[in-house]
Amino acid sequence: MYDFLKQDDKLKLKGLAYYQIAGGIFGIGALIFALAQAGAITGLLLLLYILAFGLYSFSIFCGQQLLKGNLIKGLKISTINQVIQTIQFAVFGISFQYISGFGFTTGFDITSDFKFVSTFSLSEFICNVNYEKDLAIVGINIVAIIVLYFIENLKRKIKTGSITEKQ
Numbered sequence: 001m002y003d004f005l006k007q008d009d010k011l012k013l014k015g016l017a018y019y020q021i022a023g024g025i026f027g028i029g030a031l032i033f034a035l036a037q038a039g040a041i042t043g044l045l046l047l048l049y050i051l052a053f054g055l056y057s058f059s060i061f062c063g064q065q066l067l068k069g070n071l072i073k074g075l076k077i078s079t080i081n082q083v084i085q086t087i088q089f090a091v092f093g094i095s096f097q098y099i100s101g102f103g104f105t106t107g108f109d110i111t112s113d114f115k116f117v118s119t120f121s122l123s124e125f126i127c128n129v130n131y132e133k134d135l136a137i138v139g140i141n142i143v144a145i146i147v148l149y150f151i152e153n154l155k156r157k158i159k160t161g162s163i164t165e166k167q
Contacts, residue, residue, distance in 0.1 A: 012150065017066035020078065023101030024059035027123035031056065052125040059100035079151050085144040093133035097126040099141060107139025
């Protein structure tokens with residue numbers, strides 16, 4: 001697969017690839033289950049389902065690129081995938097949370113009081129518009145930050161020449 005990588009880095013890359021693929025598959029499965037439970041699907045709701053499907057499919061694609069050996073492209077798009085998962089919020093009636101894989105979110109609920117909150121999730125997509133306008137929550141996904149750190153370390157190794165990619 002990656003002949004130029006140390007065995008430890010190969011295992012980490014495979015783990016990242018399978019993690020993103022599994023997160024995307026689990027997310028799509030949860031999405032299909034939610035669609036089966038939903039009543040009438042309006043235009044905005046359909047758009048949100050398409051967005052969720054696209055994000056989970058993107059996660060699968062990121063993992064696939066790493067498994068195929070497209071290291072530079074795979075790490076670049078994996079970075080994008082993880083950045084999207086980093087910040088969660090609910091303010092002024094708009095909320096967004098996307099997690100493909102595991103999520104441990106920590107942040108603050110300042111709706112009526114200043115409270116520290118944390119949650120554990122597995123492939124979750126929340127996107128609301130015009131919902132609970134008084135709600136004010138901001139959080140970060142610690143798992144996504146750890147994965148980003150791992151990806152950036154590999155990118156740095158490539159850039160400094162300690163890993164060279166075969167063409």
